[in-house]
Amino acid sequence: DxxxxxxxxxxxxxxxQEVTLRCKPISGHNSLFxxxxxxxxxxxxxxxxxxxxxxxxxxxxxxxxxxxMPNASFSTLKIQPSEPRDSAVYFCASTKTDSGNxxxxxxxxxxxxx
Amino acid sequence: xxxxxxxxxxxxxxxxxxxxxxxxxxxxxxQSFFWYRQYSGKSPELIMSIxxxxxxxxGRFTAQLNKASQYVSLLIRDSQPSDSATYLCxxxxxxxxxxxxxxxxxxxx
Numbered sequence: 001d002x003x004x005x006x007x008x009x010x011x012x013x014x015x016x017q018e019v020t021l022r023c024k025p026i027s028g029h030n031s032l033f034x035x036x037x038x039x040x041x042x043x044x045x046x047x048x049x050x051x052x053x054x055x056x057x058x059x060x061x062x063x064x065x066x067x068x069m070p071n072a073s074f075s076t077l078k079i080q081p082s083e084p085r086d087s088a089v090y091f092c093a094s095t096k097t098d099s100g101n102x103x104x105x106x107x108x109x110x111x112x113x114x
Numbered sequence: 115x116x117x118x119x120x121x122x123x124x125x126x127x128x129x130x131x132x133x134x135x136x137x138x139x140x141x142x143x144x145q146s147f148f149w150y151r152q153y154s155g156k157s158p159e160l161i162m163s164i165x166x167x168x169x170x171x172x173g174r175f176t177a178q179l180n181k182a183s184q185y186v187s188l189l190i191r192d193s194q195p196s197d198s199a200t201y202l203c204x205x206x207x208x209x210x211x212x213x214x215x216x217x218x219x220x221x222x223x
Contacts, residue, residue, distance in 0.1 A: 042216065
């Protein structure tokens with residue numbers, strides 16, 4: 001079975017540009033998470049969707065960040081405008097509710113803002 | 115504030131020895147506990163999950179849970195250089211997992 005699929009794997013962009021990260025969760029999973037990982041702060045939950053509905057976006061750093069999940073098989077995380085401090089690895093993860101909370105990660109999107 | 119604490123390491127263990135990784139958590143209501151392994155430049159991958167007090171064994175890995183002490187550990191027997199990675203402890207809270215900062219494990223040949 002295919003795992004969580006993320007794109008792009010690597011992105012280098014200039015400050016001020018818009019960045020869109022994409023995620024396809026595992027088929028049949030109804031919960032989706034966007035995480036950000038840095039050396040300084042570790043894994044941070046940005047936003048959580050359940051059945052395509054955003055349940056908790058308290059981890060979204062500021063209004064420059066937005067996330068959508070238009071259907072069960074696709075989600076986006078957008079940063080506009082991007083800043084150098086947004087440089088990090090962004091992971092998408094999914095799980096099936098009531099499966100013991102085991103979540104599965106995508107390979108990550110490595111973002112560098114210069 | 116829900117917290118999961120891990121020693122950041124690095125923890126250096128000789129090849130063939132037992133590596134012991136520890137984790138404490140703050141929420142007594144937590145029911146699910148996970149160990150993930152993360153190689154440098156890769157995403158976290160699930161190693162073990164444990165839900166009941168006691169030990170759970172899977173190959174060279176043993177997870178130990180003590181809910182009274184709010185403590186969960188991971189033992190790796192016959193450590194191999196390929197076990198060198200960062201090990202993340204995660205504990206459920208409502209719909210999400212609370213993550214520790216991870217322990218970097220180095221297995222020395």
